[in-house]
Amino acid sequence: MLPELIKRRLIKLVGAENFKDSNVSKLAYSYDATPQFQAMPDAIISPRNKKEVSQILKLCNQEKIPVVPRGSGTNLSAGTTPLKGGIVLLFNHFNKILEIDEENLTVTTQPGVNTLELMKAVEAKGLFYPPDPSSMKISQIGGNINENSGGLRGLKYGVTRDYVLGLEVVLPNGDIIRTGGKLAKDVAGYDLTRLFVGSEGTLGIITEATLKLVPMPETKKTILALYQDMDAAARTVSKIIANKIIPTTLEFLDQPTLKVVEDFSQIGLPTNVKAVLLIEQDGERASVENDIEKISFICKENHAVEVKVAQSEKEADELRTARRSALSALARLKPTTILEDATVPRSEIAKMVKVINEIAKEYDLEICTFGHAGDGNLHPTCLTDVRNKEEIERVEKAFEKIFEKAVALGGTITGEHGVGAMKAPYLYLKLGEEGISAMSAIKKAFDPNNIMNPGKIFAKSKRKRVVVNQTP
Amino acid sequence: MNIEQRSKIQKEFQEKMDYDELLNCMRCGFCLPSCPTYLETSDEVHSPRGRIALMKAVVDGDIEPDEDVKKSLDMCLGCRACEPVCPSGVNYGHLLEQARDIIYQNEKLSISTRFIRRTTLKGLFPYQNRMITMTSLLGFYQKSGLRSLTRKSGIMNLLPEHLAYMEKVLPDVPSKSEMKNRPRHFEPVGQKKKRVAFFSGCLMDTLFLKTNGATTKLLQYAGCEIVIPENQACCGALQGHSGEKNQAKEMAKRNIQAFEDANVDYIITNAGGCGSFLVDYHFLLKDDPAWTDRAKQLSEKIKDITRILVELDFHKKPLHIIGQIITYQDSCHLRNGQKTYTEPRLLLESINGSHFVEMKDADRCCGSAGIYNIIQSDMSMKILDYKMKHTTATGATTVVTTNPGCLLQMKLGIEKEGLSKKMKAVHIVDLLLEAYETALTKEELTDINEQSKISV
Numbered sequence: 001m002l003p004e005l006i007k008r009r010l011i012k013l014v015g016a017e018n019f020k021d022s023n024v025s026k027l028a029y030s031y032d033a034t035p036q037f038q039a040m041p042d043a044i045i046s047p048r049n050k051k052e053v054s055q056i057l058k059l060c061n062q063e064k065i066p067v068v069p070r071g072s073g074t075n076l077s078a079g080t081t082p083l084k085g086g087i088v089l090l091f092n093h094f095n096k097i098l099e100i101d102e103e104n105l106t107v108t109t110q111p112g113v114n115t116l117e118l119m120k121a122v123e124a125k126g127l128f129y130p131p132d133p134s135s136m137k138i139s140q141i142g143g144n145i146n147e148n149s150g151g152l153r154g155l156k157y158g159v160t161r162d163y164v165l166g167l168e169v170v171l172p173n174g175d176i177i178r179t180g181g182k183l184a185k186d187v188a189g190y191d192l193t194r195l196f197v198g199s200e201g202t203l204g205i206i207t208e209a210t211l212k213l214v215p216m217p218e219t220k221k222t223i224l225a226l227y228q229d230m231d232a233a234a235r236t237v238s239k240i241i242a243n244k245i246i247p248t249t250l251e252f253l254d255q256p257t258l259k260v261v262e263d264f265s266q267i268g269l270p271t272n273v274k275a276v277l278l279i280e281q282d283g284e285r286a287s288v289e290n291d292i293e294k295i296s297f298i299c300k301e302n303h304a305v306e307v308k309v310a311q312s313e314k315e316a317d318e319l320r321t322a323r324r325s326a327l328s329a330l331a332r333l334k335p336t337t338i339l340e341d342a343t344v345p346r347s348e349i350a351k352m353v354k355v356i357n358e359i360a361k362e363y364d365l366e367i368c369t370f371g372h373a374g375d376g377n378l379h380p381t382c383l384t385d386v387r388n389k390e391e392i393e394r395v396e397k398a399f400e401k402i403f404e405k406a407v408a409l410g411g412t413i414t415g416e417h418g419v420g421a422m423k424a425p426y427l428y429l430k431l432g433e434e435g436i437s438a439m440s441a442i443k444k445a446f447d448p449n450n451i452m453n454p455g456k457i458f459a460k461s462k463r464k465r466v467v468v469n470q471t472p
Numbered sequence: 473m474n475i476e477q478r479s480k481i482q483k484e485f486q487e488k489m490d491y492d493e494l495l496n497c498m499r500c501g502f503c504l505p506s507c508p509t510y511l512e513t514s515d516e517v518h519s520p521r522g523r524i525a526l527m528k529a530v531v532d533g534d535i536e537p538d539e540d541v542k543k544s545l546d547m548c549l550g551c552r553a554c555e556p557v558c559p560s561g562v563n564y565g566h567l568l569e570q571a572r573d574i575i576y577q578n579e580k581l582s583i584s585t586r587f588i589r590r591t592t593l594k595g596l597f598p599y600q601n602r603m604i605t606m607t608s609l610l611g612f613y614q615k616s617g618l619r620s621l622t623r624k625s626g627i628m629n630l631l632p633e634h635l636a637y638m639e640k641v642l643p644d645v646p647s648k649s650e651m652k653n654r655p656r657h658f659e660p661v662g663q664k665k666k667r668v669a670f671f672s673g674c675l676m677d678t679l680f681l682k683t684n685g686a687t688t689k690l691l692q693y694a695g696c697e698i699v700i701p702e703n704q705a706c707c708g709a710l711q712g713h714s715g716e717k718n719q720a721k722e723m724a725k726r727n728i729q730a731f732e733d734a735n736v737d738y739i740i741t742n743a744g745g746c747g748s749f750l751v752d753y754h755f756l757l758k759d760d761p762a763w764t765d766r767a768k769q770l771s772e773k774i775k776d777i778t779r780i781l782v783e784l785d786f787h788k789k790p791l792h793i794i795g796q797i798i799t800y801q802d803s804c805h806l807r808n809g810q811k812t813y814t815e816p817r818l819l820l821e822s823i824n825g826s827h828f829v830e831m832k833d834a835d836r837c838c839g840s841a842g843i844y845n846i847i848q849s850d851m852s853m854k855i856l857d858y859k860m861k862h863t864t865a866t867g868a869t870t871v872v873t874t875n876p877g878c879l880l881q882m883k884l885g886i887e888k889e890g891l892s893k894k895m896k897a898v899h900i901v902d903l904l905l906e907a908y909e910t911a912l913t914k915e916e917l918t919d920i921n922e923q924s925k926i927s928v
Contacts, residue, residue, distance in 0.1 A: 022540050023538065023540060024526055024538075024540040024541055025515075025540075027525060027529050027534065027535050028515075028517040028519075028522040028525060028526065030525075031499055032499070033498070033499050033500045033501055035498060035499075073499075073501060073516070074500065092514040135500070135502075137502070137505050138501045138504050138505055261559075325502070325559035326559075327498075327559075328498060328500040328502055328559030328560050329561075332559075335492060335495040336498075385495075386495075
């Protein structure tokens, strides 16, 4: 609980209507989209401008009160679960796109803008903001920046990081700084912009962002390649890239995932095959046609049983939407759905898919796999029941093994979801103790009192996952 | 709520709430952009994900079921827009119903609320003869000059703004004898294609008797023989959604009995809300094994009027209305509960001489939601404002609805925006009947009507 005096000062800062600490409010902001993690904050606060953010942080820094910035809470790493209590900071008043600059090809926005709305706004001007996380209908751009979100178009266009040019950030001591700008070239000192992107709210609060835009591709085409053999599908992925074609999207779904996705979307996805690749190319019409033709050929050469071309944008959009719902659709099968984010170099995709299936068998678990095959970012997803303690133990062991294997193949423990609290125990696998201490040193420099989203990225103990945490 | 009530509610949550269904929500948040109250408040407390988290927290004992929990559940329109977009397939509507039922059963209501509930939900809606009497009183008010006197007196200004508008938009009430002596059996025009029963409803068969008349006429034109079982009851939706579940169950049983004897292909509804509640009877009666199967059989026969019309190719008949711009406001329960949204559009697009324009977010609730617009008037009016913005943007002269609640709400919206000279709200069957009869020559019409003894 916040001391009465602090509470009064916060209310004075933002107004009573922007401060909430009823039990229902605290409960409603005690979780994000990550299973097994929940903890009550002490209050929820919606500052109206950066000055208020600065004053809130100054006060919290003095009083050592944790601050958790939260967008729409769609992240899958418990990045916005207020594990140490404190204040959940919302951005509902930061909901404006400030400028679309057609000369410099940039958009300057507040963090609370919905990602899809932002995309639509720039597309209305013939411009294109490529990062498209599956949660884009719901997520806020500030959350995407903090988590360095990926998406279906990551293969060709990269991730959120590749589009952030400049930021306005409030530091834990209340200082407001600006990094980068509308510049293609800028080597003035350390690249703080890149440091803040993906920092998961542990270094400061982003209050404004300037993002890079690209011209809208002239056309796009979508195909679906069906396989009776998972290996063949995985091999196709490497072969396409080896043929020097970079599709916009190259997604992989296994049979169980296909079945539930079809159950939800009812668009006539084939459920009688073992694996499907959803492949998309965009660009100039002639080169898209050319690429799609080549890709279809490579698919068939690698034992695709069928290659279907989407007949209309509506059909293509249905396919993409269906793919985006994969995770949530899997929740139909079992009460608890634990999704992971293991990533390997794309040449190792076939190996990794195989390993995941072997590990699932070894630990007697149901693990479905789908993901962004083209960039090596896989989402092995375990269907389990949180009430079955014995099984959950096995799940943890299996995932630890999956991560070890991913790193051994030259991969990482998370490709796009972030470390948060969920992956914190495994960070050492990727960074080693030295890597972790280099990062902690940065964290200490910005946030000596550890008020910014504490309990994330850096785990107290390694190996053991934090299980459901419910501070009353 | 006192401590004793709270702990009793908590205990019942633990005993009665479907915990598997609560766990089914994996908190992905895909529901957020479809929830009108979340969009209006950007507050997780007023989102489906938030409400499910609250219900689960009450079961788990993490929070007490206090006034705020109740407020969050009360604020929900029950529009179920979150269900079709939920990839995990959570039956949110069922969870909401269960939770509300437990809370209301254990709540000490204020005397006035208790009075309103008892008189309307228990004493009025279940009894069609009382509905008729009550409606006739309204008719007396409208016809006797009392209405103009009341309006002139300025007494309406004392009521909250939206209630004053509501008084204005209520349709003219049919005469008592019309309501009492409504025919119960109709022959088809031409060859008989189906034998159907018509679920005539409580409000629809009194205040909107004219629309019910249009419905039976359309069914006749489409080739249906129609029976209207006399002992049918109100569907029970208002009771069910307001936590008067036992009352709703009684009415469900009465309806099952009434329609079983009718021996028909389909049971036709023309109110989205009623239809979807009837479809869900087997859930309502799931703890009553003697009735669940019978309820399921009834559910399978329920069909909205727009669906049977399309099935019988009514949209291919000549339909004609000149110079209207038509837009369609989805009934939440018809769309989300009965998955019916292409048929009304197909029918409207088939009308020649007029132009159909889809409004933005047509599938978003209008804010009527049973008696929500009376009980949660602030939120309801905010939601209506949004709706009216997009309705006007279409340039529509006619807003078409498929549920009496939505119809009144859209009429209220039109009145509130001062658009009554430019725009009207109608039930789809009224418009379709007009379109069909306009397309026929006078001779054809008389001929058809004589053939099948349709009273004009």
